[in-house]
Structure formats: structure tokens, C-alpha cells
Amino acid sequence: MEAKTLLEIKNLKKYFEISQGMFKEKINVRAVDDISFSVREGETFALVGESGCGKSTTGRTILRLTDPTDGQIVFKGKNIEKLPYNQMRALRNRMQMVFQDPYASLNPKKTIRQILMEPLRVHNKFPREERLEKINNMLKIVGLSEEHLDRYPHEFSGGQRQRIGIARAVILQPDFIIADEPVSALDVSVQSQVINLMLDLQEEFGLTYLFISHDLSVIEHMTDRVAVMYLGKIVEVADTEELFANPRHPYTQALISAVPISHPDEEKERIILTGDVPSPANPPSGCSFHTRCPFAMDICRKVEPVSKEFSNGHKANCHLYTDSENKEEKEYAINHS
Amino acid sequence: MSSSLPQNEQALENRVKPKRKSAIATFFSNLSRSWTGLIGFIIIMTLIVISLIGQWITPFDPYFAEFSKKLLPPMTEGHLLGTDQLGRDIFSRIILGARVSVIIGLATALIAGLIGTIIGIIAGFFRGWIDIILMRIVDVTLSFPFILLVLVINAIIGAGLRNIIISLAVGGWVIFARVIRSEVLALREKEFITACIATGVSRFEILIKHIVPNLFTPIIILASLQIGTYIIAEASISFLGFGVAPPTPAWGNMLNEGKDYIFSSWWLITFPGLAIVITALGVNLFGDWLRDTLDPELKGE
Amino acid sequence: MSDTILKVKDLKIQFKTGKKTVQPIRGVDFSIKKGETLGVVGESGSGKSVTSLAVMGLLPEKTSEIISGEIVFDGKDLTNLKEKHFRKLRGNDISMIFQEPMTSLNPVFTIGEQLSEPLKQHKKMSKKEIETAIIAVLTQVGIPRAEQIIHEYPHQLSGGMRQRVMISLALLGQPKLMIADEPTTALDVTIQAQILKLMKDIKKQHDMSLLLITHDLGVVAEMCDRVVVMYAGEIVEVAEVKELFDNPLHPYTRGLIESLPSKNTRKNRLYSIKGQVPKPNEITKGCIFANRCPFAFSKCFEETPPVQHTGNHMSKCWLQDSNKDEVS
Amino acid sequence: GCTEGTSGQDEPSSDGNNDQKAKDSLVIGFEADAGTLIANLDVNYTTDTQIRNIYDSLIERDGQTGEYIPSLATDWENVDELTWRLTLKEGVKFHNGADFNAESVKFSIDYILDEANQSFYRSRWANVEEVKVLSPTEVEIKTSVPFPSLVQRITEDLLIMEPGYVEEVGTDVAAKEPVGTGAYKFVEWSRDNFLKLEANEDYWQGEPAIKEVEFRYIPEFSSRMSAFLGGEIDFFKNIPVDSVAEIKNTDNAKIGEVSSARINYLALNTFHDGPLQDVNVRKALNYAVNVDELLESILNGYGTKMTGPLAVINSSYVETDDYGYDPDKAVELLEEAGYDPEELTLTLDTPNGRYPMDSQVAQGIASQLQKIGVQVDVKVNEWGNHLEKIQNREMGDMYILGWGPAFDPQSTIENLFTEGAPYSSFYDEKIEAKIQETNAIFNEEDRFEGYAELQHDLVEQSAWVPLWQQADLYAIKEDLNFEPRVDEKMQVFEMSWK
């Protein structure tokens, strides 16, 4: 079944101008550089990529926590990229966010009651008398209880705080939640608890997630579709299973192969990338991955590849798959990937 | 406890659930652990009490000039710290002088703190041109050494308790504005503020309900550390003859009046000076303690 | 056991913070053989770093105290070693790579200045020789332009490069034992893969022992010969790496392995351990894991479980014991 | 006329060769720097005192009596009411060798009168119309109105500059490197630090005994004191009365004392709407203030009590009635005036440190008035504010002020008790008329008579509460011959080492 599109991103760009202290020139960081994708209702869409590739910025721009430099954000058929602050406020009960850092995302001066009451109050949701009950319900759902209501965030563990953060996002019963690395700051044993909670909530409330993570095993486990980002660009999009089974872009291949094995007996053919991720302030010409790509060709240095669709919804931006010369080289590469 | 159901994380919860003490009890139990903070606190409380009831507990009338008893050394004729050049009891005058110091310290901290905080909040929250203008004003004010600035202003607007508070506040608000602005800037970037925006809280509410409450700690710390500076500044200016005018007893002007007696009657300059030192010491100790307790990261401005 | 390079016996460490004391290490026992890679896994706060610092003699002098146990390195007891003698070992016989490559290099000294330090301290070499040695090591860890890099400052390097510099710093003294405290946690997967491979190669070349601290079972599976599982300041299980993954004995280890997403059916709930890691001041009598353990029974809350050895596989759980007399 | 000034007190030290120590330099601790070293510009005690060692005046005062004695002018007389003629000394040379003559006198007076120079003395000389050089030794001064106090102006204000030098180097340089006819030549001036002078060997009154002089600027009393005790300075002025004993107890130190020509008083402001417009209240205050006690206990007796508007040293002084201390009478008078002393609150403004123990005296007065029940709010002002308040007529009931030098009746009375003069803020229609009348009298005897009457009237009207003539106190090295002068000047020429 083809679900409806909930969110559509078209040519989104976000550049940051940052000053390098007093002595240096200002630089322009292309955190998100012309990306497009869409999220369907009810699915979990993942953004994956290395640190600094622009995942968080994408998420924050979609929620208009920062203003996009350019491009369109269409939510439920409505363009929201230019909505003024106060109109955007009204929309926020439909789209919510869960943050990476459970310590920083809760106001240390507010009790849990205040933290959870705020969204209800702001959006005037539920009659006043019922709100407390709703909060208590929500607490129960995320595995906390009434007696936590009057405590302050610092009295909770990281896992518990993350659950409070999730509760705050879900209590408005939004359609769409962006979860920005919701588990990466948590202990291994607590991670799975939070992932379970997110899965449960999705089922219960029919939520759509934009799930941001760099942990490929988590992504493989819980998402439906994945977009792989590199230096502010999306290099590959596919259904999760398809992507892990059949990665097309050399970067995706390297990324997947770099994941540590899960059992000592496992044998893994590694593509070890050389070098570091270039700075988004000064991205390489052509295909931005060419500096590290084991299959880089001449054209990669000069021309930016365009998106090529393989099977249903599986797209990648790579010259290996575009029609041009160097056929042999390409074939070799594809066969060995 | 350990017999309760282990699987339930509630068990652990309860075991480690912090005993909730009242804020005051926490304050004192913290305070009692640091002898420096305790000394500071005792000095401050003594000072405040003295400044409140001072006029009823002075052994002599601090204004009354008993010419026949001038310049009596300490411990003579019932004058604990001796008498001054007009035969007034120094001990009584020091007690009454505490009021000036307390008023100056508190009032200036209040006014400078309020102005500085408001300006800091405006600059930090709204940014843009208003920030630029306000920060230029701050720069201008900061382009003078504090004491000199206060002195010049005071010399220009004239002496007196009210004017000295004004001039100290004019010199003092900037530091609040600076610190508060950078606090606000830091807070703005905090994830919980982003979370508020994501929730849909209005900007005004974010400012009032989320940013301002988080400023209390830095404000209190800063104010407590500044009070000492103000008290010393007042004394310096009075000493130079611009501040609180005699006959109102203030420690600075007692020193000013007594400095010509340095060769004959040492007690005239010794005791008011000690009073200032002890006060500044107390305030600093308490302020340091407060800073270390409330915000270990704010060390060193 | 002459092939044991390091032996830690019943180590207990206590910290003083203000008037309170906490004891984050409560009896740690393990050893590393020559040429072996020993993994130490455990969640945050389980005491991995403290243990490794104790081996390096780098615990804060004033606030920490080794209250019992011994650390024997190459036949020498390090527990009460004088600072002067310790210094001879550090950077020379034992060296260490730290978790945070971003903060572990001094920002105001050039890479060259910092790298020359272990050589200055331990080897009698001329300036020229030192420089040659440094460049050689840097090249070995895969740093391009080594001649230039030594004149640059840390902030001019990326995280991966810095970690390579840290590794070369650790290599310079040609140590017998290298301790790596979460060397890749702060890095990206692709960089992590590079560094892990590098460490594997280096270890092989230099024939040294490696104590690899991590919280990532994947890294353990990839790198280690044997594994120590730590939980809240105690060792709950020690085993050969395969044995551990195939036959984990302690419920905690089992839980960790089970909760790996790859062990669970896609899109289904993951296996998870309930509750959270206790803080050092929350520890009560009985088994430390009891309150999270799905198999806990009353005894677990009363008495500390004994150490069980099954061949080379050691675990610390009443279940192992109860197998013998009680039925679980 | 008088000839060369050798009034007994002056001990020209040319015969000072009996000193074996051969000490011939002197360091004076002085509270403030000169504003400028050019003459006839800055109306200021600190400037004047120092440069009077470099420049000479035409007419001098006797250091002890305050009487006029000739200096560069040997004689002066009125040709008519508007014309004065001065005869000048011959053979006097400036430090640069130029001759002193009538031209230099004209130049110096013109310097004051020329607006461009912005001399602060100009207002005092506004009545001078013209200076005519009759011959090298004779000048004539024309005034626009009868100007009997011209002699005083000449004595107090006018110092003679070398026209050629000033014209040659310009006023800017002349203000830093002065040339005069005085006993000392300029050597070096370091701002806010010191002024060094050396003896003018060819001085027309003889060679000075002290060869090198330094004014060292030390504003703080305690610093001056320690410099004195440490032997860095040889004498300094303005000892707080409470430190006199300390100096007396020091080896090789003595106290020099003189009743100066500066008077201190408690002004009773009749311009301020309030009880003080009632003469009975003013009288009551005169009875209630115990000047003797203030003098004795606050000033330790250093000061000369006054009873009327003029000090004994004043040329027209007559003895007036002393109100004395009579608190009962005071209360009675107050009640007569319709005031309940217990209900009465008055303000009292005082400067701080301008006059000996000024703010303490104010507080003493407050204590005394408190004894008859009158409440006094003492306000201590910074000097600039104090003066401004007086001139802008913003003062309250009473204030403390000093006036000096008070040698001449006209300047004192005119500046204190007329409507336009704010300095005592007393005004009475009849007295005003009388003052104007007396000021214009040219005949010396009538004039004296007029001022005598005025003094009695003013006392009768209780125009103010007279306090005392200040005592100038100096700390002096035991072996320094130095007789403090009534006019506060420090003429080093008069000094010598024993």
C-alpha cells in the first residue's frame, strides 16, 4: 500500500555563517546543501551519516528551529518554510522533537509537572481539569509514575529523562516526531529500553518518525526507510532492508562495512575509507565524497553526480551509475561492492 | 528495603530517593560545612543586625561632640575604641557607620543588578542592533577604571548617600549586563530552550518562564561578589572627600577625617579601616562560598 | 606465570569527595598475558577508566586511595611505587591512549613538542634523532605530511588525526603494555574502523599487550582475545571472547548481548535489561546486579555471590552456584 | 614716604655668614602646585606665595603689622581723586639683566587689564583707566572713579614682570620660566612635584642668605608631616591644631604661630526665607554660640577671637561690644521673636578642610545650639559646591566661611555686607546705604569714622556671628630663622639658618 506523504522536503539548504574569532575571516558552513526527500505517514524514516554531516541541522530546520536558507518544507500539504514564528507555533502540536541530550533538553528549574503541562497549556489541549490526568497517563506509558511529578530533572537518570523528553513530545499527540539521536547518549543497557518505548508509542499513537542516528544497527532494527547523508547532501535513499542488503553508493557501502561485528566469528569484508571527512565549510568539488572514495574517477572531481533511481524508491547519487565513459572501471567497482 | 520486588526499578528509586530538605535547611547544612562561608555569613548577619538596630545600641551618642574628651585613646573613660577629634565615641560611630555600608552595598547591588540584568536580558535575547548599541554603551563604561568612573561621576553630581549610590550603580551595572547577556546567549542556545520553541511556547513566555528563572543563580552570585566592591568603593570615595559627607558617620569619611591624626592618634584610622576590611572580607567569603556552592563553573568571572 | 605481563588482584579504590567517600572499584581481578588483547567492557561509570588509571599510577593523589589489592606489572608491584619510579614506566613500558582525542593533546604545544616528550624522558637521543623517530612513528600510524604535522598545533588536526597522534605518542616508548581507554568512542564509524585496524596492525608489529577498554561489544568482538565484563565497580565475568559471546554466564552479560539490535527481530521490541546502572553510592549488600536481574532470588539480595571458575571462564553469580544445590 | 624697607623684623641675611653648618638651602613643604608662574594671572594663594619669591611688588606689607611699606615703589600719592602717582626705585635689575622701570610697571598693569590675557585679577582693576609713564621712575595711574583701595590692589595683586622678556618668549614660556626682580631666580619647575629656585646674588635688597629654595608639593598633611619628621622639608604651613604638640615634642622642631589676616565667621543668611531675617534670632545665635569654648576646645586656643566685623589687624578696626555667651538670653530672644527653641531647626553648611577645623567647628556650633534646644542640620560640602551654593544664593540658614586678607575695611565690608556680595549674605537697607556712602569718602579720617560706625551697626544688627582670626601654624626647623607673616606669604629672603 502506498501511504500518503506527510512531509516533503525540496531542495532544502541551510548555510551557517560563522566567525572564526577576531583574527580570521568568516566562513560559510554548508551544513545542509540542497537535499530533498519525503516522509510517508506512519513510517520511520532514518537519516544516517557521520558526525557533522548535517543530520541535526536538517531536523531542526524542518521544525523551523532554525530558518532554512533556501528550499521548501511541505508538511501535510502546507508550505511551512516561511511561516512566521507565531503561526508556526500553532503547527507545533502536530510536529514534535526528541533531543539527543537528555541532560540538556529539560529545564533544570522546572518540575516534571511543569515540563509536561507546558505543551498542553500552550496549545490549550484538553480541558484544564483533565490535563493532570493526561499527564499521569503519559507518565505511566513511559514507565514513570505520579510520584515523579514534582521532582526536578536532576533527580532522574539519563534513561528516565529521555523518557520524560519523549513524553513531552508525545503528550500533544502529534503526527510527526523528529528524534535526533535519542539513544546515543544513553548506556547500552538503557538504550534498548528507550527504543522499545519508541516502538510502543508508534504503534499506540500511529506516529511518524524522522529518526536521526549514526548507529547503523539501531537504524537497521527500527526504521522503514533510510537516507544516507554525507557533507550536507543525501547520497542514497532506500528502504531499510534494501539499503542494508544492497547498498549502492560507495559511502553507504563503507559505512555499513565499518560497523563492528556482532560476534567474534563473524567475518567481514571491510572497505576502510582513507582520510577524514572534509570540512563542510570547504567541501570538495564535484562529488563531495571523491576525496575518500575508493572508486573515484576523474569525473567525480569535477561534476556533481545526480540522483539515479534503481528499484522502487532506491536512489543514489554516484557517477558509477550514470551513463558515461569509464565503463570498465565502473563495472569493476560495482561487481566488487 | 532489599526485600521488595527487585525487578521493579521503583525499588531502587526509593532507596536512592533524595531526602527532600527545605531550601533553608539545605542552605544551612551546606553552610555549616564550609567554615569560610560560615564566617562570611556570620559577619554579614552581624552587620545587617547592627545596621538595623545600631542607633539603639551605641554606648554613646555618635553625633555628640564632647570637646573635653577629644582624642581619648581606646579603653579610656568607657570609650572602647577611643574618641575622635571632637570627642565623639569611635565605637558608636563605627556601629552607626555600618548602616551606610550596608545600605550602599545592598542598594547599589539592587539597582545596578536590576538595570544591568534588564539590559543584559534585552541585549542577549533580542540581539540585533539593540544588542550592538547596548554593548557599545557597556564598552564605553568599561573603558574607565571602575573607581575612577565612580569618582568622576560622584564629583560631578555631588556628594551624599543617594548620589553615591547613583554613581556606583552607573559604574556597576555594566558588569551585570555583560554577565547576564552572555548567560542569556548561552541559555538561548540550550537545548531546553530549543525544546520550548519546538513545543510552541511564545517568545515572551520563553523569556519570562524559562530564561529569567535560570538567571537567578548567576545574578545572586554576581551581586554577592559585587557588594564588597561597592562597599570599598564607597569608602574610597568618601575617603577622597566626595562621598558621604560628615557628620553622618561612614567609615570612609571617618578615615578621611582621621587621616591627619595618623601621627598622634592611631586609633582614628585603625578602627574604621578594620571595619571596612572585616566587612569586605565577610562579603567576599560569603560570595565565594555562594559561587562555589551554586555554580562551581562560574569561577573567576 | 612468566607470560603474564600485568596482574591486578582484588583491587579496591576509594575516592574522597568532600567528607564523603565513594568506592567505585570494589574488588577487581584480572590479568593480561604477553601479546594478548584484553577487552574490558562495561557501561558508563562501571570503573573502567579508574582501573586503567590505577595501573598507570595516574589516579589523583590527594583524593583517591587504593585501599587494597595489588597491581603487578612485569613482576613488579606498582601499588606502592614511588612517583619517581612510576615515571620511568610511563610512556616507556606502559603507555596509554585516552578516550577524548580532542582534549588529550595540549593546545599550546606543537605536535612535535608533545611527541618528543617520552623520548626526552626515557631515551638518550639527540634532537635530530628524536625528530626522525617521531616522523617515523607518525608515518607508521598513517599520518600524511608528518614533517609538517610536527610543527602544527592540535587544533589544526581532525579528531581521527589526533587519535593517531595519541597512538604514536603511546608507541614511541615501545611499550610492553598499551592501555587504550575507549579510543574510538568519540569517533565516527568509518574513522573508528580505520583506528581499530591500525591498532590491530600495530599490536601485531610491536608484539605488545593491549588492554582495550570499551563499552561497545562489537569492538570487543572484533579486537579482543579475552574479555572482562565490569559492572558497577566489580568484575562479573571474564572469558575468552568466543566463549563469552557463545556462552555468557552472567545475566548481565547475557542481557547486554541479547539487547544488541542485531540479535533481535527487526521492528520488534528489543530484549532489554530493566532499570539502570547504580551509582557508587547506591550500592547495597548482595549482588550488585540483583535489582535488575530477571533471575534474582532472595539470596541475591543478601549475599555477595562468589567467584565461579569454569575452566578459563570466570563469573560471579549465584545462579552458577545455585546450579549446584538449588534449582533456579 | 618711606625709604628702603628695613622694619625691625626683617633680618636681611647678608650678615648670615656666622652659620658654621654652611647650610644654605631650604625645602618648603607646600600643599599644592602653583597654577602658573606668570605674575598677575592666577588669583590664588598657592601661586602667589611661590612667585612672590621671584617677582617683587611695588608696595609690600610689613610681615607682622600688615602696614604698607615701600618696595619697588619708593613713594605713592594721590594727585587727585582719580589720579595716583608712584615713584619707583632706581637701579633695580631683572634676573635677565634688564632694567626695572616705569615701563615694566605699565606693562604689568596692562597685562591685567588686557582681556586677551584672561587675568583673574581684571575685575579688581576694572576701575583703572590708564597707566601713564611719566619718566623711567614715575608712573601715573588714572582711575575712572575714586578708587581709594588702589594701594591695596597694588600691594596684593600686582607683581612686576619684565616686558622685554615676556614679549620675546611669549606668555606661554614666561609662564613656565618666569623672570622677575625678586630675591630668587627660577631654576626648575616639575609640575605637581617641585619648584626650584636659586638666590639672586644681585638682589637689590642684598644677597639672600639661603641660596637654594625648593617648594616641594605634598598635598597630604600626613605626608608633609612625615617628610618634615624625616628631615626632607624644613618647614610647612597649616598644621592641624591637634598635631602641634607632636611637633613641639620633636627634636629640632618648633612651631611658628601668627594671627593671620584671614577671618572665619558664621554667616547668617538673611536672603533665605526663615527665622534669620529676624534680628532677634540673629542676636540669639550670637549669644548661644560660645566662641571661647570653640576656640579653646576645637582649635586648642589657636586663633584670635573677634567680636565685630573687622579683625584687630584691620586698619580701621574699632573695638565693638561682645555678645558673650549667654544661653538664657538667647532663649529669651528667640521666644521674643516668636520661636520655640525646641521646635527650631536650622541648617548649617560648612566646607571641609578649607579652614582650620572648619567642619569640626560647625559640628561644635551645632552641639552648642543643641544645648538651647535648637536643632542644627550640619551639611558638609565639597569646597567647590560650597562656594557655588554661596554665590548662587542657594544656602540655607547659616554657613561657615572665611575671608582674607582682611587688612582693609572697604574690601571686607563691601564684599561681605552689601546686597550684591554673597559672602555673608547679610543685607540691611540702611547699612547698605551707609556702606556706599563710606566707601566713597576719600578723606582718611572721615573714612575711618564711617567704618567705625559701620562696625558698631553691624554688631548691633547681628550681621553674623564673628568667630576668629585664623592662627597660621607652621612647623619649622629649630635652627631656621623664620617669622611667620600675617599675610601668609613665605618670603624666603627673610629667612636664614642659625
Next chain:
Amino acid sequence: MLDFIIKRFFQVIVVVLLALTVVFFLIRISGDPTTLFLPPDAPKDQIEEYKELLGYNRPLIVQYGDFMFHAVQGDFGESLRSQEDALGIVLSRIPATFQLAISALLIALIIAIPLGVLSAYKRNTVFDKVGVALTIVGQAIPSFWLGLILIYFFAAQLKILPSGGGGTAIHLILPTLTLAAYSVARFTRFTRSAMLDVLRKDYIRTSKASGVPTFRLIMRYALRNSLIPIITLVALDLGVLLGGAVITEVVFSWPGVGRLLMQSLMNRDFPIVLAGVFIIALIYALVNFIADVLYAYVNPQIRVK
């Protein structure tokens, strides 16, 4: 770099001009100085005439424009009292003030840095605790009182040091000590805490792990890192010292700018006040500017090749 310097310099100028503006209006509002300069018996019309001469009866804004026009050319008018160039008078006092401030700064650094380092190294020992206590007390002592007490002991009682006056090195001792006391306390504390901060850093642990001996660790590795914040503090404190010099100069009769400014304030010699304000604001701004450059220079993270 040049770009930055120009920008900063421009900023300095703007700040100084604004400062002048503020002081100008404050002063003008506070009243006029004529009364203090003319003899007390000066008649009203001469007062008026004098005001006119000085231009004080023009509209304020015209006076301001005129003042600024000349001020930017370094002309602050003539001292009302001595009729000399006001800026010249102020400038001639600068050396004395600098002598005092710099010697105090040097003394403070010489005492404070070793003390702070030692205190940090020996933290929580008796030495450290006594040191910390002393620094707290040191910061609580107002300099004018300390000055008086020093005078009392060394000049009045022991009679071994002069209590004031300018010139020789001996005269410099007491004022320097007085002025330095606060900075000694402050620097010591700051050095100690900067040092403690650095000693906690990961990279210090790295150095230790390479076998660097303690002495070398502190003197070479930790100290250089601590010096970076100390430099900023020192620059800022030079301003504090210049400000503090006002009081010290008055207490010890030191012929510097501070005392000049005090006297001019008392005398209402406004051109000097304005020139003094200008110079001090300028020096202060320049010192901060130099501190920034220095900071950038010692801190490789923001240094440009």
C-alpha cells in the same frame, strides 16, 4: 590581521569618543567653574564676561560640537587655572602614573605567579590554605587604608621610609606596595585557580602518561596554558591599577594623572578633567586592545601564521 587591528582600533576610537561625550555632558550639566577661578569679589558682569569668554553661555549642543571638533584634533582647550594646554598638562603626568602602575604590576606578577603556581601545586596543604586566606584578606583591604597603615608604620613610627612625594626609588616603595597589594592577592588567586583548572585537564594527564616529571609538567606544560588567561587578567588589571593609582597618588602625594584629575575635579578645571578622561579611556582601551593581540599571539588556536 591588519583588518582586525584596523577594526579594533576604530572601535577603540568610537568608545573613547563616546566616553568623552558622556563626560562632557555630565560636566556641563553639573554647573560651571567660573566661581572657583575668579576672585571672590569679582562682580557679576565679569563672571558673565568670563563665561562668554569660555563659551559657557552658548547652547550646550554648540559647545559640544565645538569641543568635539577640537578634541579630535587633540585640543582640549586650556586649563582654566594655568591657561596651559590641558592635554599637555595631562601628558606630562603620564610618566609618573605609569612608573607607579608598571612597578606595581611587575611586583604583583613577580610575587603572585610563583605563589599561585606553588599554591596550586600544593593544594589543600597548610601552605595553600594560608596562602588562600591571605589572598582573600588581601582583596578585602582597601588601598587607601593600607596606604595609611603603611605610612603609620614606616613613616610615622619607624621613620625609615618617606610617606610621599615624587622622584626617587625610595619614594616609590610605599605607593608601589600599596597599589600592588590588591593585584598580588588577585593574581595569586587567579593563577592558582587557572593552574588548578589546567592541572585537571586531559592533556596534563597525557603528559603525565608520557612520563614527564612533575616539575617540568608544571613549569612547562601547565604554566603555559595558565598564562593565557592570566595575560588577559593582567591587561585588565593594568586598568584597575591606573584607576587605583588615583587613590594611591593622593595618599602618597604622587605627581601622576590620578592626582591631577582629583585636583582638577575639586577645582572644576574641566578642560583638564576632559583631557584626563580622554587619556585614561584611551590608555585603557589600548591596553585591552594589546591584551587581545597578545592573547591571540600566545594562544595558537586563534593565531594566524
